[in-house]
Amino acid sequence: MSLEQLMQIKVSIAARKSESWLSSSGTVYLITRDDILNYGWRDLKEILASVPNMDLFYQWSWLPGGQRGFTGNMAGTLLLIDGREVQNLLANEAFIMNNFPASRIERIEVLQGPNSTLYGGNASQGVINVVTRLQNDFSESEISGLVGEANTQHIHVLSNHTKGDWGFSISGSHFVSDQDYSEIREFVVDDENYSRNSIINNLRSHDPDLFRNKERNFTLDSQVNYKSSYLGTNITRAENVSGIERPNYDFISGDDSRRGYGHYYLGSSFEISEEWNGFSEISYFREYKEKDRLNARNADTANSYDELDLFNEQETIKPSTRYRFRTQFEYNQENLSWILGYDGWRTQIGRKTRYVDTPSGVVPFTPPEWPSDKEKSYKHAIYAQYVEKHQLSKDASLTTTFGIRYNQQDFTDSKWLPRLSVVYQPDETSAWKFTYGKAFRPPTIFEFEGVENDEIDSQTMDMFEINYSRQWIWNDLKLANISTLYDMEAKNFYQKVFDNVAQIWLTQVSGQHRVKGFESLLKWQGQNWGGQVGFRHAMPDEVNINGATEALDVPTNKVKLGIHYYLNTNWRVGMFMDHWSSTYTEANTLDGLDRTIYEVPSWTTLNLNILSSNNFLKRGQDFSYGIYIENLFDETYYHSNARGTSPIQYIQAPRNIRLHFSLHFQ
Template identity: 25%
Template sequence: MTFYNRVFLVAACTILCLRTGAQDLDSLMNLNAFTAESDLQKILNQRVAVSSKNGLTTRETPGIVSVISSEEIRNSGARDLGDLLRLVPGFDVLQDLQFVTGIGLRGSWANEGKVLVMLDGHPMNELLYQTVALGNRFPIDAISRIEIIRGPGSATYGGSAEYGVINIVTQAAESLNGVAVYATGGFHAQATGRTNAGVMVGQKGQDLSWDFSVFAGKGIVSDGKYQDLFQNGEVQDLSKVTSSDPTNINAGIRYKGLSFRGMYDRYETSDPITSVSNKGFYADLHYDWQVNKKLTIVPQIKYYNQLPWSYGDRETGETQFKVRATRFLSQVETRYAISRKASVTAGAIYFQDQGKDLLNGDLFNGEQSLRLSNFAFYGEGLFKHRLANATVGFRYEKNNRYGAAFVPRIAVTKKIENLHFKILYSQAFRAPSIQNINIALNGSVKPEKSDVFEFEVGYQFTPQMLFAVNAFVITTRDVLIYGSEGEGESFNEWYENYARSGSKGFEAIYNVRGKWWYGTVTYSYSTAGKNTVTTYEVPGQSQYVGFAKNKVTLNTNFQLLKQLSFNPSLVYASRRFAYQSIDENGEPVIGEMQPYLLVNAFLHYTNVLPGLSVGAGAYDIANQRPGIPEAYNGGYAPIPGRSREYVVKLSYQLDFKK
């Protein structure tokens, strides 16, 4: 069955379901009565800022959006961000270099500058390569909600959001008015998987609010046995030779319209040979100047100081690569409400990036540093009509080294009683970063650009039940690709533009919530588009290295008692392909990885004692241990999957008001 036949079949089923609901479009537009707002509707009617500066609800916002609430995070017992992303349509976790894991989205490797990840407004993408390391990194038990765009965000967020955006908001920054402490332990049969803990304190007032949080932990990448791709070394017990250790300190203060936030983040990880460190400091100062009821002006200053991808010998500690990357950014944004049905947002940005070699000083073609200068203009208008909402936006950005990029955005969305639809077209770009430019083949690279078409239709059959399906086609040109050859003194690496890549597919979500239970079922299907990037392709197959064509997830929760909940979940992925061995010439060979079914379960008991909650569960109950393959031909065999992990969680919260 072809891709278009699959899309037609799903769309036909959706239309049939809508007709079965005995309400056509005309009758829906004429309905006056509507049911009382259910728990599901409260979630759907949240205003989501991540996909639009104008903050529409999830069913009308101009993007394909997922929102994960604190309730769902707490009930799921998720160990890390990867556990949560696997439950979201289109997302997967794959391997980069040195056992660092990153994001795959809609069938494509998206970790290097294609997905923007923000934590309380701080972009977690490092400045050298624009990657985001996952693993045992983010303070999962401190999160208030996660807003996700499964689609382009460049018109709003710039050159790090070509395929998607993940916006993480912590409880301390969002809603905490008291003190909270939490701890997590993960245990395999023969090893300790992780020990994490954190403390948060915050006070919210009408004029003055502040928050402070600390999160730290220790973990391993896996407890499996690993043989390198070229079989040059001994089989390694990864529980003894890998690490995954996070530290995060986060503080913010707001007085009326003036806000400041500072953050220090460190993530240390390793493979059997090499240790890798990502450190960064971030500061943000901005002022929401409410000129009048219609006009708001927001000047903003940001500063980044990072030591990303510092690596060296795991045993000796000798550092082989150490670069300081900094950014100073200034921005002014204007928001104007023309009327109840029309509003516009516009802004201007200027920022400078600099990379400085902290070792031998000749990394940047004989120079000690490399400096980049950028300026950008962006705008977005929202126009509401009884038939549809129209969103029109653009972004223009120019860099002193790689030139200019212009991307438009057009969206038509509407919720008409129980029915909603979205028709979306966006261009998006991936801006070359410091190292992309520094080691560019022949001295220059272009911005990567994508055309993305998306369509979504959804229907709320009852106040407790919603079904939605979306289709997408992504075409990426001038694809930025890393290449390398040789070893030791003869090692050479570079970046270059390939002609094209991309993917196409569809995603479906069925969400139902009762008084004492809820459940979400998702299905994702993606195939490779026209592709010239050889390091991604699987010969004879319409999918990229490391990715499954089909993914099914189920996340359910049952309130067994008023304070006790039970949360079973599962993730199924069809077969994948990965570089797993070498041929007689020493060249990596692609092999097939079998489908897997992850089955997880978690029990959570709230207020065992006043303010004290406990939870316990197991991940990968069937002990299938799905491996984590590299998303390209990078010289690494798949990381062996973790064995069954037993998880225990404790949290205590004291509310200042009480």
């Protein structure tokens, strides 16, 4: 795909209507299928790592993080598949594991900054829209796979068929990996650099052969279209022991879990007149969670791991469900458009149950702090957006976008959520964008645990940003650039505080956090080569720990550099470099009696991809194959832990090699 073609791709994530990348109302990054093939990315988490201002810290299970210097459990980033929300119901997280293989994806649209006006809750830091290959309007089939170290295997099958008014698409994948590199085994027995949890460290085994971290998951997407009506599914199932997030007696973090969801939707688009169109859709979302944690009956009296009386303590949260109805009407003229919409749902959270092994047998019980009165809730929202383009001269134009949403939800405050954007284009090749956005994140069922009052105020986010985007030609190079200055402030953080008098944990809502920064992404293309360079500089508020103040868990600077070269019509080579500056994080002192600030060192990695594609078999058939080397120079590097003090950091993958292939029919 040429750079000109790339610039002509329509995106819908910012304004929920089709618009060009250059005139989109906000900062939008677009990762295409060509990018995925050039750099060899295997799945969504590797793709997102190329975005300059995504903050990710992989702990070998699901992917925590955030955007623009806000880190946590990814609850502030709204995850969409083909424009439909798949945020989990229990913790409002964008739940990303190895369940988004790149072979499933046509492109990724990433919106930076809040947009609850169009998307509701959880779009407080930004929105990720995964556009699957099911949306391609041509017939094709493909089988692809890869094999790699640590018994890593992946297989994916895709089939799209269109005939007359009918269309049928299906995409399925299966992934399995032991994820037990020797470097991780050595790391989890290093108490100083790994856990610093003195209570567990004194008792847990330090035999690295006990470590296990196998993950298995599968996905299934399908869609049937007849004229303007459609029926579809997104299904994910996963099994994982939750990586190395928390040390436990046998290195298991507490989850031997099966997490997943099933999303089923039915809808129809309609055209009332040449100017009016819209859609209506109903959907059903279901998820389930269970886990085992290894516990000890005699932890207070044992002196070593061999003396522990261990047992499996089980916990389940019964199936949680959401019924949802959405409808939207859109009015379009040449320089004017309206959007009016309604979004409403009913959510039923499953009851938490623990199964504890006692001398009299296994006893099931629901913890007394579990807010069973909050398990069922309703949400209703109406929203509107007005867009008008003013032609100032032959080349110059000014486009204003104003949107507002009223959101009403049980057990939290109602919200008016505005968003305003002004895009000034002096010509067809550049744009200045000024955006204000307001967003919110409602409390989760876990955050209602220990709440003294009936309601909790939502977390909120306010943002101002200035964006300059441009495409141009310099010395036979074609270039496109996005540069943004932003200021974002979050309020009403949820904190768990222990009440020494009542001897219970309580949820408090207090505090605010602000991040200012700069981000930029430049893409270029020559005759047979191209690439991109991304940069971010973040300036978050500092945190005080025992008299020392520091910005925690946010690398001040990140640099991303990708280069790809086409050797001929079949062979290409791609390299991608990632650099993070040093990061500070909260940690226990070595004696476990206090807290301190720990520095996670800076690091730079380089990945190499060699691909042979479009190898002709016979008419309508071709195949591709290649090799990908992650962490080419075998750098030992770490991500900080933004969710707690133990472990203080997560070791990342050593150098490893994987082989990949695909067979394509059209």
